Amino acid sequence: MRVLESLVLPPRQFRIVKYLGEVREGADVSEVSNSLGFKESDLMRDLAELESKRLIRLEKTLRYLVKTSELGLKYLELGLPEERVLRYLIANNGRARLEELASAGLNEDELRASLGRLRRYGLIKLESGLVFLAEGALSDFLGEVGRVKEILRNHVKPVSYDNLPDWVADLKRRGFVDVDDVKIIKVYPTQDLLKLLSEGRVVEGVLITNLTSEALVTGTWKKAIFKEFDVGVEVPARTPRLRHPYTLFMKYVKEILVEMGFEEVRGPYVESCLWNFDALFVPQYHPSRKETDVYYVDNARAEVKEVDVLERTKKVHTEVWKYCWREDVARMTVLRTHTTPVSLRTIYERGAGEYRVFSFDRVFRPDTPDPTHLMEFHQLEGIIVGRRVTFRELLGFFKELAKRLGMEEVRFKPAYFPFTEPSVEGFVKHPKLGWIEVFPGGMFRPEVLASVALPTDYKVAAWGIGIDRLAMIVLGFDDIRNLYSCDLDVIESTKIPGVILKNA
Amino acid sequence: MPKVEVKLWDVERVAETPLSLEELARILETLKCDLEEVRGDTIVYEASHDRPDMFSAEGLGRSVGVYKGSRKPIKYVVEDSPTYLDVSEAPEYRPYAFLAIVENLELDEEAVRQIFQLQEKLHATYCGDRELVSIGLYDLDKVKPPIKYVEVENASYRPLGYENVMSLDEILRTTEKGLKYAHLVRHRRYPLLIDSEGQVLSFPPILNAEDNKVTEETRRAVIDVTGTEPYLMMKMLNVITTSVSERSRNPVIRKVSIKGSSPFPYSPVLEETVVEVGRGHVTSLLGIDPIQVKGPRLLESMGYWIQSLSEDRVVVKVPPYRVDVLSYVDVIEDLAISYGYNELGGEISNPPHFGRINPLERFSEYLREIMLGLGLQEVLNFMLTDPEILALTSEEGFVRVRNPKMKTYSAVRNSLLPTILTSVKTNSSKRRRLEIFEIGDVVRLEENTLPKYAKKLAYGLAGDGYTLTDGLVVLKSLMKTIGASYELRKTSRKLLIEGRAAEILVNGESVGVVGEVSPEVLINLSIYIPTTVAEVDIVKLFSKLST
Structure with missing residues (x-):
């Protein structure tokens, strides 16, 4: 290390060059070692370093030792x-x-x-x-x-x-005799060294392992020689305190939607059938309302304040589906089976206007947890409301969202949902899994919009994505339960994928 | 979504055109069906719930033929019949019944199989597993009309698939269908379809009779629907009648008048619905007018009759088997499908306003960063949890599910403390020290109103040596970072050790609790390491901060 034009050398190297400065014409390693009291083997590394610094020249010769056997x-x-x-x-x-x-x-x-x-x-x-x-x-x-x-x-x-x-x-x-070959190394000081020595610019340094604040403050660092590290030695890893992988994924997805101009909205988990089904044009006899598919709640009553919604819904069901619609059924309480009621409530509250909202929240459907099923999962739901909103715009939204999620190819197929018409299912191409079904959506039916009295010149493009499937793909889980894991082994072993790191 | 199995040659026969598999797969997509499997000449596809006319080869072949142009959309003509259906003695709880007659049938083994597949798939879906509608088919030449739909105390007949005559009670007790559907009939008030000589056609919605069943020899069939929802029943009758009529080169469909009280004077009502579609609506809904680009053939290929077409409107007749078409938007969807979803193009327009994260969610994100910075690890749990754990840890009410699949997930958490303890339990066998937190929603039970959700932050410090002090250190660091001043007040909770628990007050209002978990609770939860927990109501905290 050259500091202020002085050459700072570790103590042993310093003594070697000083000795060579005195003998001048060069010496055998054995002489050096005898004179300075270091073992020859210890000297070799120092000599190599000094040679690489062009302070000494090493001359290697072969000699023979003859000894009576x-x-x-x-x-x-x-x-x-x-x-x-x-x-x-x-x-x-x-x-x-x-x-x-x-x-x-x-x-x-x-x-x-x-x-x-x-x-x-x-x-x-x-x-x-x-x-x-x-x-x-x-x-x-x-x-x-x-x-x-x-x-x-x-x-x-x-x-x-x-x-x-x-x-x-x-x-x-x-x-009668034994003969051994011996390599004899002769050490000569270079002209550079002799010059530095004569100018008094060779300084004995202090070998240190760790820089200390004392060394920094007192200036002893100027004479410090840092012990060299062997970078090949294995070091232990630290376990960082991390966000849960799923909340990281949520943040990443929410940011994408906000960039696309969506506002985040939220809604109740415990919902009335009116909002969860009836206002969404799902007839009361529809199989999706069966106990096998919906968690019904007995010990909490859904207070339905929106009497106007109730009345309009009743009218729509009676006129279009032509059955005996029951108010008590509409007032039954459930754990919401989708987040579409959150979107519908938003339309009811905001009414006519040009807006985009989304929600990323939990929904519930009776099931027994296994690697591919859960009784509680997330839906990413959103609506685009406006006078000029069209089905084509919805398809355009899916294409843009796919692109921002890191998937380029999108394909659309006709689909059926009770509350949208036209309805669509968007597929994206995954490099390993092929075409996967990820984007269900459609235009809210006029019967649905009538329930919340949205003026008929307004259209609503709606979509609701079973986002856990995408989360599994992005986070590399093959067990959906891992998304909701409190097991630190699972959390700590999750690798944060490049797509999140690049886009987040 | 029902899985339907058909034979390619049979579909070709109905469609009146040869079909390649690729072609069929493409057309299936326009009918909202997904090709699932091909085994030799057998094809399995998943049909969409809204297209019951796709639940068998008849409807599929018909639509495929019309789509390809080998067949024309059908106008169904319904002839009169001399007979009638008497429903004057029908059971009150299942009061409706309708009949339809189809003549000139030419059936073979595959045709019979398809008709029964349709009946079975309709039962499983639209018919609410027979609760709403029950469907039956009989050989008209083996019964003596008029047919009566009556309520009886008991009767005997040879049920379909059985050798012996059985009483209705016996059928309910011993047959597979009897056991499965007994809950749909009332004891000794059994619905029965009988002919004029008292011969039983069916014990709906349980079992039909063996003696007058439809076979390959049947030339004239009578179809019945019975149930509780007349309009749905009529739709089902239309679907099955039009499908059965596909099994004839010169089908004759006859209506049957109804004696007794009925919302319809006769059945089936196979009239086409007329739907008027404004072309302005088409453009404003789709963003494109496919008729303008590709012409009205798009609608014809989907089975519609075009009654009139002008600059500003198209009027179509909807075939009676299309029970999914309720209004103009359904026709517009077919137009879009026929045009091709992937041909529509489409871009998202510029947003009308800036995007925004919910402020409470953003605040939660900030809290999350602080907790991570304090060295705690984030965990996540389900909102559904075990009511026993909630009862053990909370003094407040919580939402219970009436029909859980597992008790472990039959209540909605009203606090994050139970799930923090669950997390401690999950990890305590593998780690001697834990510092964890969770941010999530809970649902509070409230009187006479929909339960409200709240957002909470909870943390747990578990392991030998952790005490309330450690819990308070985290709390102080958190509150200091967000600039909230708070006070602590002694409190008593059954979850926490007496004298080692405090309520957290901001501006005099309680926003949370901190304390050491009582040994009774720990032992009860099989947690064998001391645990200090805290919970803060984020909504309250946020409101305190913003004022």
């Missing part, structure tokens, strides 16, 4: 084998049998090599299993033995050579 040490003590054979012959009147010699403490190889060597000097003759002493070059032989033993004595401690002496090959073959 275990065998060599033994012969130094007992004498060389050929010396010992000669001694035996002299002591035994100049002759001996081969077997005798073998029993004199030499193995077969040693004996054969010794005899070969003695014969080369002409000191023995072999005749019918007997070895005879002969007149040969005895003084040459002794001179040679002395020279070998001298070498062995000199190499009891290893001796290093830049180049191997001639005798090494023979003694190594005979197993």
Whole structure:
């Protein structure tokens, strides 16, 4: 780290360069290590770093260590084998049998090599299993033995050579010496370093693991050397406190609708049949009103204040469906089975005008929870009210909504809902699931609008999406119950999908 | 939505044209039917509830033929018949009955199968599982008109599909249909259809007779509907009569007059309804006038007769089997379908005003962020919950469902504290410390008015070491962040430990409660870690803030 033109080095590197500055002409690593009292292995990383900073130059050379082997040490003590054979012959009147010699403490190889060597000097003759002493070059032989033993004595401690002496090959073959290759690293200070040293610009730094506020305030950070991190080491993950995935999804969808000019409205969960069914032109005998499909509430009464709606609804049902419409049935209390009553109540309250509203809320239908069914789920419901609102505009709305939800292709099919005509079901193309049914809607029937007395020149495009299905697809759930989970394992393992992150 | 099974060759026979599967699938879409499965020559599709005329091959073949142009829309002519139906002794509780006669029938096994499929699908849907309407068909050559619809104490006959003669009581007691539909008749006041010689045609809405049933040999059929809703009954009679008449090259439909009190003097009433559609209405509803683009053939292909067509209106006659057509909008829908929904185009116009999130919802979003910032994890629960848990944790009333499928989900929560405790329970076996919150709606039971919903924020701190202090710390941090000053007042709740609970007051009004959950409640809920909870009414808090 270069700070204020000074070179801050960790303590050990600082001492190395200082030492090199003193010796100037370079030194072996072993010298450096001996002089500074660091282990050679510890120095190597520092030397590599210093070299990468171009403060030192490393010169690597190969050297040889020659050392008397275990065998060599033994012969130094007992004498060389050929010396010992000669001694035996002299002591035994100049002759001996081969077997005798073998029993004199030499193995077969040693004996054969010794005899070969003695014969080369002409000191023995072999005749019918007997070895005879002969007149040969005895003084040459002794001179040679002395020279070998001298070498062995000199190499009891290893001796290093830049180049191997001639005798090494023979003694190594005979197993008297061991030879090791050693890489010798010589360290030289660069001119840069010598310059920096001479200018006093090399500073000893402090190695730290964590920056402290004290270091910042006192300025010791200027001499700080940060311990390098190994980024490959696994670190533990933190579990963030997160929104529930479903409320995140809701926020994302609501924002899309607000961008499209919709106002959010809300309405009661506990609703009268009048608003949930009758005013929506669902005849009282319609199967969707059966106990198997609707949660009826006994211990709360639906106070129906909107007598005008009641009267108009009665008229519509009696005239169009032609049956005996019952007010007590219309006054029955249910948990709303859809959010369409919220839309209808809004039309009743706001009346004629140009407006767009939506609600994203819970509805209830009797069911037993399993991965694909729930007795309570969300509906995304909305209306577009106005004089020039048309069925084409509704289709256009679906296309725009699909696009904003990240789905490009939309296809429409005729559908049936009791309170809309024309009715439509919009399908979007999902890359994996293919065409999925997501957008039911239509134009509110004139009979429905008559119930809430909307002037007949106003039209209402209405839609009500079973949004949980889309939520499952977006959040990657295959169990619908996960959308309503309080299980932290489920919540924490939910991945927030890119479509939300991109659009939200 | 009823699933209907037909044979391709049979549909071709009725439609009077060969059909490829692709072609049929495309036409099915215009009839609001979804092709579900093809097995050899068998085709299964799902029909829409509003098109009962699609519940069998007859109606489907008829509409397909008209759509393709191989057939013309039909004008039904109803002939007189010498006979009548006597309803003067009909049961009071099921007072209506109508008949229709269809002659010159040419039936085979598939035709008989289709007619009974239609009867069964109508029963299951429009007829309210026979409660509103019950339909029967008989071989007219095996009965002796006039036919009487009467109430009897008892009678005997051989029911359809049985070998032996049985009494009506026995039928109710022992047959499958008897057991299933016994609740629709009153004891010893049984409805019965009999001929002039006293032969039983049917014990409606339970079982028809074996001896005069419709078979492949039947040439003349008599069809009955009995029930409680006369207009619906007439619609059903029209659907089945026109369908049965498809099984003849020269069908003769005869009406039967009714003796006794009846909203209709005779049946069937197969008159076409005349609907006038203003072309201005078409454009203002659809955003396009398909007639202008593609011509009136669009309406004819959907089975309408065009009575007159001018610049400003089109008058059509609606065939009597189209019971779904109630007004001009239904005709306009057919026009749009015939034109093709995917051909209509359409863009959304610019919004007339700015969009807006409900202010309370936006405030809730802000609270959500604060709670997350305080390090609590958001959870979600159902609003439907176990009434026992509500009773255990709340002193106030709550909405109960009369017809739950499971007791666990038979009451509507009136507080979030029970669901916070449910969440603690769900997680307590896996985690030793929990800090969670929920923002959601509750429903309060109120006298003489629709129960009101309220929005609440609740949190729970569960684990060894948590006390009321921790609950108060979260509360203080929350209130400080939103700039609300509050006071605490000692309170006593059966949910909370006495002396370790406080009411939260803003401007003197109670907006919530905070406290340590009592060990009795914890044990009762199988929660074995100490839990501190709090609940704040967001609506009240919001109103305090904005004033």
